[in-house]
Structures are given as C-alpha cells and as structure tokens.
Amino acid sequence: MSNLFISTSSAPNFILKNNSASSFQKGIVKTRITTFDSPLEECPNPKTQSSVNPLTGEIIYQIRYRWEESLNDFVPVRCGNNSCRPCAHLNAKRIAGAIYVSQPSHTFTLTLVPDNSKAIGKQVQKIFEHARKEIPTLAYVWSAESNPGNTGAHVHGYVHAEKNYFSSIGTTLTNSISKVTLGNRSEVKPIPQDAGISYFDYPMKSVLDPDVFEAYLDLNSSQNRKMLIHSSQKPFWRDGVDGPTYKKRKKLEVIAKRKRQLNYRTR
Ligand SMILES: [Zn+2]
Numbered sequence: 001m002s003n004l005f006i007s008t009s010s011a012p013n014f015i016l017k018n019n020s021a022s023s024f025q026k027g028i029v030k031t032r033i034t035t036f037d038s039p040l041e042e043c044p045n046p047k048t049q050s051s052v053n054p055l056t057g058e059i060i061y062q063i064r065y066r067w068e069e070s071l072n073d074f075v076p077v078r079c080g081n082n083s084c085r086p087c088a089h090l091n092a093k094r095i096a097g098a099i100y101v102s103q104p105s106h107t108f109t110l111t112l113v114p115d116n117s118k119a120i121g122k123q124v125q126k127i128f129e130h131a132r133k134e135i136p137t138l139a140y141v142w143s144a145e146s147n148p149g150n151t152g153a154h155v156h157g158y159v160h161a162e163k164n165y166f167s168s169i170g171t172t173l174t175n176s177i178s179k180v181t182l183g184n185r186s187e188v189k190p191i192p193q194d195a196g197i198s199y200f201d202y203p204m205k206s207v208l209d210p211d212v213f214e215a216y217l218d219l220n221s222s223q224n225r226k227m228l229i230h231s232s233q234k235p236f237w238r239d240g241v242d243g244p245t246y247k248k249r250k251k252l253e254v255i256a257k258r259k260r261q262l263n264y265r266t267r
Contacts, residue, residue: 036201047077048064082227088228089208092207094253096200097197108158110124110157113181117219120155127181131176141230143229145206
C-alpha cells in the first residue's frame with residue numbers, strides 16, 4: 001500500500017487528525033492520495049448495444065455512449081461493476097459521498113478480524129449488539145482490509161452516535177469489542193468537524209491499488225455479490241445528521257448528488 005501514501009511535511013493535514021493509519025506511525029506527518037485526487041481510469045468493458053445489420057443480417061455490438069455534462073462530451077457507459085477496478089473507483093467515490101452526507105460521528109478500527117466477509121460481518125454485528133445495550137441507536141458501515149504482509153485483516157468503519165453519547169461511545173464500543181472478540185485492539189475516534197468528502201473514502205482506498213484490489217474485493221464479497229462496503233440493518237444512510245434515513249444506499253447517493261451537487265466527474 002506504500003504507493004498510496006505520500007510522506008511530506010508540507011502535505012495538507014485535513015485527513016490526518018483522525019486518520020487511523022497515521023496513529024500507528026506517530027511523529028510522521030502523512031497524508032494519502034484519495035480516490036478524489038486520482039483520475040478515473042476508463043472502464044475496459046463499457047456497455048454495448050446490439051443492432052442488426054440490415055444488409056448482412058449480422059448482429060453488431062456497439063459501445064453505448066452518454067452525455068457527460070461536466071466534461072461537455074459523450075463518454076462510453078461504464079460497466080459499473082465492483083469487480084472492475086476503474087468502476088469500483090467511481091463507486092467508492094459515490095459511497096464516500098453517501099457517507100459524507102450521512103454525517104457519522106465517529107470512526108472505528110478493529111484489528112484481528114476473521115478472514116471472510118460473512119464471519120467479519122457476524123463479529124461486527126455482535127459487537128454492536130453488545131454496544132447497543134448502552135447506546136441503542138448505533139448504526140454503522142464497515143469494510144475490511146488485509147494487513148500488509150499477510151498478517152490477517154482489519155476493519156475500518158464509521159458509526160452514528162447521538163450527541164448525548166459522544167463522550168461515552170469510545171468506552172462503550174471499546175468494551176464491547178474486547179468482550180466479543182476477547183481482547184482485540186481497536187480505536188474509536190470522533191470525526192473532525194471539517195472532514196470533507198474525501199475523508200470518507202478511507203475504508204475503500206484499496207480501489208486505487210491494483211496490487212491489493214483483488215484481495216480487498218475477495219475479503220469483502222460473497223460468492224454472488226462483490227461488495228466495497230457493508231452497512232448495519234439499522235439504517236446508517238441518511239440525508240444529514242437528523243434527516244430521513246434510507247435502507248438503500250443507492251437512493252441516498254442519488255439524493256446526495258442532486259441536493260448537495262456532488263460531482264464525481266464521471267467518465
Ligand atoms: Zn467497468
């Protein structure tokens with residue numbers, strides 16, 4: 001993952017204050033290239049449409065195009081699949097937009113999680129069931145990453161805690177994590193008030209790195225469904241901190257794009 005990070009003392013530090021990666025290397029000012037800094041690569045398998053050649057009767061497949069307002073140009077219609085890294089990059093930006101609009105209050109990191117998404121999901125669910133005995137409203141998103149050097153996996157996530165639980169969520173969640181996982185290390189931190197949209201792509205940063213992307217996708221997916229992020233049953237997705245909640249993330253992505261005028265410069 002080293003190629004995703006720049007180490008420089010003059011780098012902007014808006015991501016750093018609560019960047020869980022930085023806490024493992026105290027004293028080094030680090031920032032990273034986000035999915036919003038990196039140009040989107042073209043989809044290698046754009047959608048096609050078929051037509052019949054009236055002269056020969058042959059079926060012709062042609063790439064489908066659509067008008068992209070921000071580029072003032074026609075562009076090929078992407079396949080949009082999470083298994084396609086350039087499209088996963090765009091999907092990660094949209095997801096980051098949906099998280100940003102949902103305004104979670106805290107980030108959390110779990111270490112030493114199981115090696116597949118089903119088992120990890122069960123563990124995360126158990127942790128939050130335990131924590132909800134004290135803070136009933138917790139809703140969360142997470143994704144898992146392999147540790148560098150094949151030493152297992154860890155989870156990054158965001159959680160909503162209401163204002164009156166701000167001071168207790170760290171202790172509550174840390175307690176629940178150590179109870180459910182028998183002592184794993186974890187971190188719970190408030191999200192900086194000035195966190196911008198690019199802060200929220202952090203759990204999905206593997207979409208930028210061809211060397212780790214497949215492993216990331218495998219770790220987060222089931223056999224039938226390629227996933228970049230997972231959300232709790234209790235709706236995490238919402239339009240603003242006190243706004244209406246949505247079961248489906250896609251719905252919020254559309255609302256976020258329209259209402260907040262988020263532009264991902266899709267190509
Ligand atoms: Zn694609």
